[in-house]
Amino acid sequence: MEKHHLLRRDPNWHPNGCNLCGQLGHQAANCPNGTINWRQIYGDEAFIMRQPIFYSDIQERIKFKEDGMLDLEARAQAYARAKAEELGLNWAEIAAKAEELRNKDPSEVIAKVAPAGDDSLPPGWAVATDPNGRQYYWHKKTQKVQWERPRDDTPIS
Structure with a gap:
């Protein structure tokens, strides 16, 4: 038992008893005799053990997001290409101009539009x-x- 529990407990209480009232059969979080309602203060979530998060899980989530973003970009380009064809525009020219602007220094582009x-x-x-x-x-x-x-x-x- 941890030292801070020993300091607050009555020495006559059972070692496996509740830290608030000393009775066997429940823990301090569920104590019906205690003066502090911990569940009301912190909620049920505070007393539920959470699964550990491993580095491999984080990497898997990052990969999943990257794949989703690549898929989103591909669908956006397909939609833009379809709209360009619908409006009678040349998609190759639009894509070339976009690539040209992407490779320019932003201050040059802003100076033309400012x-x-x-x-x-x-x-x-x-x-x-x-x-x-x-x-x-x-x-x-x-x-x-x-x-x-x-x-x-x-x-x-």
Whole structure:
């Protein structure tokens, strides 16, 4: 018996008895006489022994996920190819362009897509992009928003 149990137990109790009340026939987790309801505090899950997890099981789960991801990628490409054919697009061109973009430096791609800088706008104006990728312009001081690019003579109201 562990030392911390011996310190809390009455020395007259049976060694196999409950650590809370000393009676034989049940454990502290199921003690009807104790002052602490451990099951209520921790729940039944705390008193159930769990199976050990081995390294080989972890590797098996990782392999299963990888196989699932490869399958998902193959099904996604098949769906995209079917949609491209349905829309009359050339799948080979699309795949080649995607591979070209995948091999480029991300800063190059972003520089081509990024909105124009503030230097080409009149003072006080900024450019932003909506969730659909369209650019709009707003005046920083008045918070006026418009779709058309402002010119130097654009009145601010």
